[in-house]
Amino acid sequence: xxxxxxxxxxxxxxxxxxxxxxxxxxxxxxxxxxxxxxxxxxxxxxxxxxxxxxxxxxxxxxxxxxxxxxxxxxxxxxxxxxxxxxxxxxxxxxxxxxxxxxxxxxxxxxxxxxxxxxxxxxxxxxxxxxxxxxxxxxxxxxxxxxxxxxxxxxxxxxxxxxxxxxxxxxxxxxxxxxxxxxxxxxx
Amino acid sequence: xxxxxxxxxxxxxxxxxxxxxxxxxxxxxxxxxxxxxxxxxxxxxxxxxxxxxxxxxxxxxxxxxxxxxxxxxxxxxxxxxxxxxxxxxxxxxxxxxxxxxxxxxxxxxxxxxxxxxxxxxxxxxxxxxxxxxxxxxxxxxxxxxxxxxxxxxxxxxxxxxxxxxxxxxxxxxxxxxxxxxxxxxxx
DNA sequence: AGAAAAACTTAACAAATGATAAAAAACGAA
DNA sequence: TTCGTTTTTTATCATTTGTTAAGTTTTTCT
Numbered sequence: 001x002x003x004x005x006x007x008x009x010x011x012x013x014x015x016x017x018x019x020x021x022x023x024x025x026x027x028x029x030x031x032x033x034x035x036x037x038x039x040x041x042x043x044x045x046x047x048x049x050x051x052x053x054x055x056x057x058x059x060x061x062x063x064x065x066x067x068x069x070x071x072x073x074x075x076x077x078x079x080x081x082x083x084x085x086x087x088x089x090x091x092x093x094x095x096x097x098x099x100x101x102x103x104x105x106x107x108x109x110x111x112x113x114x115x116x117x118x119x120x121x122x123x124x125x126x127x128x129x130x131x132x133x134x135x136x137x138x139x140x141x142x143x144x145x146x147x148x149x150x151x152x153x154x155x156x157x158x159x160x161x162x163x164x165x166x167x168x169x170x171x172x173x174x175x176x177x178x179x180x181x182x183x184x185x186x187x
Numbered sequence: 188x189x190x191x192x193x194x195x196x197x198x199x200x201x202x203x204x205x206x207x208x209x210x211x212x213x214x215x216x217x218x219x220x221x222x223x224x225x226x227x228x229x230x231x232x233x234x235x236x237x238x239x240x241x242x243x244x245x246x247x248x249x250x251x252x253x254x255x256x257x258x259x260x261x262x263x264x265x266x267x268x269x270x271x272x273x274x275x276x277x278x279x280x281x282x283x284x285x286x287x288x289x290x291x292x293x294x295x296x297x298x299x300x301x302x303x304x305x306x307x308x309x310x311x312x313x314x315x316x317x318x319x320x321x322x323x324x325x326x327x328x329x330x331x332x333x334x335x336x337x338x339x340x341x342x343x344x345x346x347x348x349x350x351x352x353x354x355x356x357x358x359x360x361x362x363x364x365x366x367x368x369x370x371x372x373x374x
Numbered sequence: 375a376g377a378a379a380a381a382c383t384t385a386a387c388a389a390a391t392g393a394t395a396a397a398a399a400a401c402g403a404a
Numbered sequence: 405t406t407c408g409t410t411t412t413t414t415a416t417c418a419t420t421t422g423t424t425a426a427g428t429t430t431t432t433c434t
Binding site for chain 2 (some may be wrong): 017058060063065079080082083084089112113114115116119120122123126127128129130131133134135136137138140141142173
């Protein structure tokens with residue numbers, strides 16, 4: 001998915017603003033297993049996935065939560081770095097070799113402050129992420145792990161082939177062993 | 188909390204834009220138990236709480252999830268109406284007699300399209316809600332209901348006095364009976 | 375104040391999930 | 405391919421949370 005499609009997906013931008021915007025991006029590649037965002041750092045860049053898949057997760061004590069998976073067109077971002085310029089709670093690792101579009105938060109802030117079309121793009125971007133976050137929250141509060149797993153299968157059927165069971169389980173908020181048991185029961 | 192404080196809390200706006208912005212608000216009052224946002228409607232307005240407390244919840248089948256409580260300075264909003272102009276999944280009821288500031292989404296869209304300062308205010312607003320949503324999600328995935336209850340007590344000590352146990356339980360994702368048992372165990 | 379309604383607690387049993395361990399299957403590198 | 409590693413399954417037992425029901429306390433209304 002190229003950068004034009006990625007930006008347009010969020011919000012249309014007029015041609016001259018879009019040109020200015022796209023000039024700030026750089027294409028980069030990283031290998032599988034690369035830890036691209038670290039929770040102990042204020043991250044200076046955000047990324048969009050051209051090709052590949054990533055996992056956002058958070059560590060506390062000895063346990064780990066998978067917050068999200070990102071596929072082509074999705075964003076790799078430390079929210080607390082991007083929004084508050086603070087150390088985040090997210091780590092993001094690449095689950096495959098990835099091709100990414102990179103832009104610095106400094107460039108973004110500058111574009112937001114000077115171009116109303118891009119400012120509204122930034123607003124739409126946050127709003128769409130917010131909708132996703134709330135839907136995710138509601139579906140995790142409702143129903144059993146079995147229901148959530150079946151819903152995930154329906155919504156992201158390809159994900160199960162690309163990602164290990166343990167990570168899916170951590171995304172669903174259960175242990176890998178529980179998920180294996182659930183799979184045995186629904187077939 | 189007045190409308191100046193509420194708007195500034197999110198993002199500073201220059202004086203003339205702020206004046207234009209505030210002119211679009213209207214003060215309204217509603218009694219306790221009023222259902223101000225309904226999930227079966229596209230809502231045309233959003234509200235900020237001057238005085239009082241509200242609860243956002245979602246119904247599916249026969250169960251109900253409390254998504255959030257809103258106190259003074261917080262927003263009463265159907266995200267899907269505001270962002271996508273679609274019917275939402277949220278109901279919002281007032282838990283006390285409330286004084287509110289009201290603005291139409293149409294006015295907001297108009298302000299966003301024409302004033303870069305207000306567009307960036309809208310961006311910051313969505314971003315801050317996003318941070319809250321993600322923190323909430325992470326803390327609900329981690330640890331036991333007991334830990335989440337203790338965390339809530341620390342973060343919002345006044346809430347427990349203003350809101351019934353059943354609603355707190357539904358916020359924590361457990362039943363009222365379970366929460367009562369938890370309270371009996373931690374004292 | 376007194377009656378009715380709502381909120382909260384307690385208890386017993388059921389269901390879902392966690393923890394641990396061991397075995398089987400799938401995957402990857404030499 | 406083959407050996408070693410990782411992933412997945414299966415099983416057992418412990419813990420947490422849900423369900424139902426009954427009883428107590430608190431709040432609300434007249």
